[in-house]
Amino acid sequence: RSKEAKDVLLNIFSSKIQFHKLKNFSSEERFGKKDESSCLRIPLLKENVARILEIIKIAEEKNRVLKISGEVNIEIIDSKISCL
Numbered sequence: 618r619s620k621e622a623k624d625v626l627l628n629i630f631s632s633k634i635q636f637h638k639l640k641n642f643s644s645e646e647r648f649g650k651k652d653e654s655s656c657l658r659i660p661l662l663k664e665n666v667a668r669i670l671e672i673i674k675i676a677e678e679k680n681r682v683l684k685i686s687g688e689v690n691i692e693i694i695d696s697k698i699s700c701l
Contacts (some may be wrong), residue, residue, distance in 0.1 A: 627669070634662050637654075637659050
């Protein structure tokens with residue numbers, strides 16, 4: 618079970634890291650400057666990956682089961698921005 622949890626979590630975080638790398642690359646190409654939010658987010662995501670791996674390692678060593686929970690909320694909001 619921890620193998621499945623590890624695979625799912627690492628895939629999620631890898632996708633997020635890749636997204637921010639591409640966002641930063643795009644900003645550098647288009648505007649000649651780094652995307653500040655992505656530059657801040659990437660190291661934090663990498664730290665999270667390290668913590669996840671440590672938690673999984675501890676769970677495996679203690680023969681424990683991991684419980685993963687999360688929440689996704691999707692809302693339609695009014696936007697004052699219009700694209701013409």
